[in-house]
Amino acid sequence: MKASHFYISTLKEAPSDAEIISHKLMMRAGMIHRVAGGIYSYLPIGLRSIRKIETIVREEMNRAGAIELLMPAVQPAELWQESGRWKKYGPELLRLKDRNARNFVIGPTHEEVVTDIVRRQIKSYRQLPVNFYQIQTKFRDEIRPRFGVMRGREFIMKDAYSFDKDRASLAVSYKKMFDAYVRIFTRIGLEFRAVIADNGSIGGSESHEFHVIAETGEDAIAYCPTSDYAANIEKVDCIPLSNDRAAPMETLLKRATPGKAKCEAVAEYLGIPLERTVKSVVLATDVDGKIKIWLLMLRGDHHLNEIKANRISGLEEFRFASEVEIVEWFGTSSGYLGPIGTKRPMRVIADQTVANMSDFVIGANELNFHLTGVNWGRDLPEPEVYDIRNIVEGDPSPDGKGKIAMCRGIEVGHVFQLGTKYSDAMNATSLSETGKSQHIEMGCYGIGITRILGAAIEQNFDDRGIIWPETIAPFEVVLCPMHYDRSQSVRTVTNQLYEDLLNSGIDVILDDRGERPGVMFFDWELIGIPHRLIIGDRSLKEGKIEYQERRHTDTLFLEKGSAAQVVARKVKAAKKL
Amino acid sequence: MKASHFYISTLKEAPSDAEIISHKLMMRAGMIHRVAGGIYSYLPIGLRSIRKIETIVREEMNRAGAIELLMPAVQPAELWQESGRWKKYGPELLRLKDRNARNFVIGPTHEEVVTDIVRRQIKSYRQLPVNFYQIQTKFRDEIRPRFGVMRGREFIMKDAYSFDKDRASLAVSYKKMFDAYVRIFTRIGLEFRAVIADNGSIGGSESHEFHVIAETGEDAIAYCPTSDYAANIEKVDCIPLSNDRAAPMETLLKRATPGKAKCEAVAEYLGIPLERTVKSVVLATDVDGKIKIWLLMLRGDHHLNEIKANRISGLEEFRFASEVEIVEWFGTSSGYLGPIGTKRPMRVIADQTVANMSDFVIGANELNFHLTGVNWGRDLPEPEVYDIRNIVEGDPSPDGKGKIAMCRGIEVGHVFQLGTKYSDAMNATSLSETGKSQHIEMGCYGIGITRILGAAIEQNFDDRGIIWPETIAPFEVVLCPMHYDRSQSVRTVTNQLYEDLLNSGIDVILDDRGERPGVMFFDWELIGIPHRLIIGDRSLKEGKIEYQERRHTDTLFLEKGSAAQVVARKVKAAKKL
Incomplete structure (x- = not known):
């Protein structure tokens, strides 16, 4: 991509309503544009990162055997009345009437719609298990939308729904999704933890949250550094600190x-x-x-x-x-x-x-x-x-394998075993091996696609801007030529680097806008492109190209002839390709 | 893809509310699932075709220099009040209130939102021209939703919006989009016509509709078989049938x-x-x-x-x-x-x-x-x-190059020159070369992604089902092995064909469901996969594999060793790769 054919629009200052760093940086980097409270347009730079997240999620969902479909945003109230959530959901559910005064909602999740599909299409255990997923726009009418994409009202989510003939099979489906989530966040390259979670309002039994670790996270996570135990603090069962009560020594x-x-x-x-x-x-x-x-x-x-x-x-x-x-x-x-x-x-x-x-x-x-x-x-x-208290740092870990430490996280994924909550309410059944009609066992599995953007930034930034992991950066490499319009040698070398990187499968942007070096560096450091090559006459005279990784401050000088190859290798190594 | 890992669900009979052939066949082929009137889930088979259409549209939009972004479905009423459409739009505009009783709409188009982005971001003619597009879910509260995806309420659209400093530049942007649309429908492989259109309620000046030609089309198109003239009948200026009035011969x-x-x-x-x-x-x-x-x-x-x-x-x-x-x-x-x-x-x-x-x-x-x-x-x-009449067959063509013929079409695309309608109403300006503030000239360009599915079927079907063009078929090739589970030789040859086709970049599905041949053939003919290979012991004995194109009735027998290559070449030729 050439910058002159792309849309770049950065700001020196964040708008005053941006409270947290990811919101500030996404606004300043021109990734999002506010349309209304909690409702954003994703500008071209932002959409590129979203698409990369979606691609990784889609690949891992497909690999885990989930099948993609697409359900509507606007859903009839009748389905929500059947499930009981029409009454229970509260004001976060955006309700509306069509021109015939029939009630609809804009879906915050799709349990009802997918259960309706399955109850009408699935007849026998032979058609099970099946796991349907979609990547789709959702709406949740938050009482106080804020923090940009971290707590927006309209957002993009990957939601998957598994259907099994019994609980044992559900456990297998659940494990597959759990493992897929581990692969997804590992591939994206974020520090994360799978934690035992409270089910909240969705109901059901086993559930895990996936948190990106960040100091600014809203959720407190208790974990054991000497084992793999981790849980949302709300969910941790405390072990009694002593097993006996000492005899009284004092008088009242x-x-x-x-x-x-x-x-x-x-x-x-x-x-x-x-x-x-x-x-x-x-x-x-x-x-x-x-x-x-x-x-x-x-x-x-x-x-x-x-x-x-x-x-x-x-x-x-x-x-x-x-x-x-x-x-x-x-x-x-x-x-x-x-x-x-x-x-x-x-x-x-x-x-x-x-x-x-x-x-x-x-x-x-x-x-x-x-x-x-x-x-x-x-x-x-x-x-x-x-047991009525929150666990605290230093308490024994519930798994008996060490002491509890604390960190903060941003929830980006959630896997649930729903059981028959929805299939009971909506009468979704299948015939068992013995010809008996049984309610289908369900699981549901969400990933906040747009929230991952914010979480990745909260974990990866400095005072100059965002530091993207290569996997979800809007571009992997930026070429910053000095006097691209005036220096024939700079132009020739830059164009050659651009072609070589493209041919190596690298997502490269060439900054041919004719901006001053200061403006170029400011923009691309703010936007957070992980690799930068500066092509200038001075270093070219010595056959060198200046190279900097966004994550480090030191500058390297690469040989002109091998620079593209060196950078391409670094990008691929970071993406574990 | 192996069919056992995919979701296939066909019906012998279409539901009674399906009036037209594309609606019937999409329901029977398991491409869509009705959620409410005019609101559908796209099942896995249907979504595959949608994604292929999206990919072609995206490639051609990018090639034409348009830049992808993503705007929200839920839009604040204030923007629609500014443009005047809050009053003018009528009941097709789905209006709603959020929890704070503020007015919103679910966007049927995005002129207001994109104009708001541009007026806040674009300051100078130097930032122009720019053309933003998105592929996004829209809602139009049709009074009588019907015909499946042809006139649904929730649907997927590609909408692009160009911004230019003056009318001459707008004409260039318009021509680029017009040419991109011609490439898109040519690539998809549909018989279509670009016709001069009435602007309808969007307003503005020049505009063309792109119609897929089909007998069942809702629109009447007048065209000249001996020139490239074509127009929606509503828009055709009639040439007087004679230039003089004869003298009176009769008495009153x-x-x-x-x-x-x-x-x-x-x-x-x-x-x-x-x-x-x-x-x-x-x-x-x-x-x-x-x-x-x-x-x-x-x-x-x-x-x-x-x-x-x-x-x-x-x-x-x-x-x-x-x-x-x-x-x-x-x-x-x-x-x-x-x-x-x-x-x-x-x-x-x-x-x-x-x-x-x-x-x-x-x-x-x-x-x-x-x-x-x-x-x-x-x-x-x-x-x-x-001139107050509709043109009729045999009338002189307005371009003077022949006589008018008539056909029917399904509108799948529309390009408009909006001029300054929205930039005037919403005060979107840029500074000209001479430092003068000028209202930006706009164009808008839509393609009905989901409607193309229906239109393609209306143009390509027979009594057994859909006949997809290779470009947007859910799969390009289906392998139907006879006794895949029992015959070692069938299994070996089928698996080899599968690998060979995959390695040639062919989108192939292997039907390993263990269904009877009749069921397999029924399903894949109904679903409309353009190429079918039948692997059976009888023909394998002679080193042959049975091959049939969905579009033809005759059966060919291909050499086992070269079958994959022959079929891959046919698919690529059809896709003009």
Whole structure:
């Protein structure tokens, strides 16, 4: 490609609404153009990277035996009513009416549409397993679209749906997709982790998220550096920190803790470790119009995991108690609460770590007072015990193979075992070997194509701009000739390099715009082309061409005759071809 | 591809809502799956053909210097309000509100979005010309979606938009796109015609439609077999059939024509040629609440062209007069009307053919009576003269190079010179060479990707199914082995053929499903694969492989050793590679 036949449009400054680095750099590099909140046009530079991601995803999907089709963006409400999601999905589902006032949605996913295809086409186990995928435009009406393509409303996704005759076969289909995802992100060349995930609203059983590791990631990931364990923090089951409770050593005392409402302040004031304190989290539920209060007890340095709390019977729809409710049930306000001597009765739930503590500190249900030397059984009844906290750095890994470390990630892929959730609701069945009608076992598998762009940038940038991996760079090599229009020798050598690189199968752009060197370098460093050759009369006199990798600062001088070959070899090595 | 790893699902009968052959065959061949009225999923077989069409279109767009980008499906209403189309577009524009009750549309085209990109990015004539294109999903809320992909609501389109500094440059951009379209349809291998088109609602100046010729086409095309003239019948300017009016020979007579309300009946009753009669078409307009009646006069064998009538000043918003209005203005009802002796005054417009007639026949404004021997000037005032009729077979071609013939076509492409319609409305300007701010000249260029599928089938089918051109067939060659699972020699030869064809770059499918020969042949003839090799023990004994082209009925026997080479050569010749 010659730059004069292409569209390049860079900016010195990012627009003010761009909060994160990938959004800023994509705007500045002219990859995207904002159309409305969370809705972008992909400009030519951006689309090139998207197409390369799509190609890698498509190749690996095909290799894994998935079959491509294409489903519509606009879907009839009837299918969503059948599955139950018409009611459950909430305002992220963009609903609309056609000219005949019939209800439709713009699909955020396609479980309903693909299940409808399968239930009408598949009759027998002999037609199974089958896995359909598409690369298609989706819409999710985010309450606060932001971060450019990272949380847009309209986006491109690869979604695959597997159909199996039984759970064992589903597990095989799931594994194939899991392995394909590992290959995809490995091929793209991003640092990533497959983590055990919570299923969220899609439902089902086993599921993994694929995260690109980046400091700016929205999700916290707990992993074990000495094993392959990794999980979204929301999902990690904590192992009890000790197996027994020590015998009581202290007597119960009421101590003044003036103005010390936080565990940290109490520990410091009393001169004890934070790990000896216990915090009280007060939740409320409404049961047939009657309010019920729950006291959840966590060690002072731990945090409530709301998803785990949600799983406790009766707490499925909890909310945090109001200050008015707290005063009514405890007789005092937050900061000095505890299970001993409350004004009204309540359910007390202890985290499993708290349940094994002795001689601990809790609020006294009196302003500016705490109780020390508290012990289960002796000073208050044994509690109900659950795992209700988030795991923290240094905790034992749930697989028993080391200690937990933390990192942050950007979710770019997700694989689910859906089971028969949709095939039950929509009655998608097949005849088994014994002639019995069975609900088909489903899996679903998504990759955020456009989100990968943002995630790749969050992981690979510097103060000059983007640093693309070769696999998904808009171009692999840029040729920057000095005085292309005036120097015959520069033009001849540049054109020859261009032809040689093209013939080696390299995706090269020749900057023939006639811009000053400073402008050329600024543009291509911002856009992030991984390899740059500068062709100038000065180095040509010595038979050399200046070469720089975007990732490194040092400059190499390559022999004129072999420069194309050297660079082509580097590109192919990086792409593992 | 092996059929066992692919998804094939054919039907013996088409669903009852499929009215035309392409819709029936696409449903039967398992190319599409109906999701809602005019909304389809493209099943794997169908998607393969779509992708091949997209690839050809993309290659020719790139070759013509257009640059690919991708714009969103969901577009903010503000842009459509700026262009004025929010009001003008009518119910085909699918409108919706997001969760914040802001108005959006699902784009039926992208003039507004692309003009917004350009006005924000282009500052100077130096950045022009530029031509952006995309291949993208569109939505048009058709009042009566039908004919499968031929008139769907959600469909895939290639749309390109050119931006030029002046009209001369726009003409060059337009010509490039016109030539690219000719290459695209030539490469696909369809019989087509570029015809002069009416611009319809998009507005602007020069425009051509590209039609695939098919008897079932919705559009009537007038063309000249002895020149390259072709135009949508709506758009053809008629040349007057004679240049002078003959002198009157007859006297004006009132003749009884009992029950003869049609010109044909009158001509037969009076024993004169139909070409001597003149029909009266009565139109009405409302001017400030007052009804005005217009009498349009056409030769008995001619038909009103409403688009031409629309262009007459005062008739821009005409309707046909009601029977009540006709009686009020003429004193009698339809069938016996004419310009002589009306009850109330009206504007009389004669088609240019009628204006040169003498001694003609018109209604007498009295039930069961006509006037014969009518002559302009003598019996009634000279009329206003316009070209208001549709051209008919045998008329002189407007280019003066022969006589008009008629055919029917399916519109698959359209190129427009928009001029400054959108750049005026949305204020998209660039600085000229002299530093003056000028509105950018635009062109727009569409190809109905999914519609091409239907059009190709309407042109190429027989009673067994589809006959694809090699260029867009789901597969180019199918291998049908007899007893693939049982015969070692069949398996060996088939596998070798498969490898050889793949290595020759042929898109081949091996039918390893284990179906009976009858089922295999039925499926692949219905699906329309252009080349078929049958591998069976009987012919293998003689070193032969049975070969059939889908388009022909005769069977050839090819040498086992050279069969792959022969077939590969045929495929490449058909694709003009």
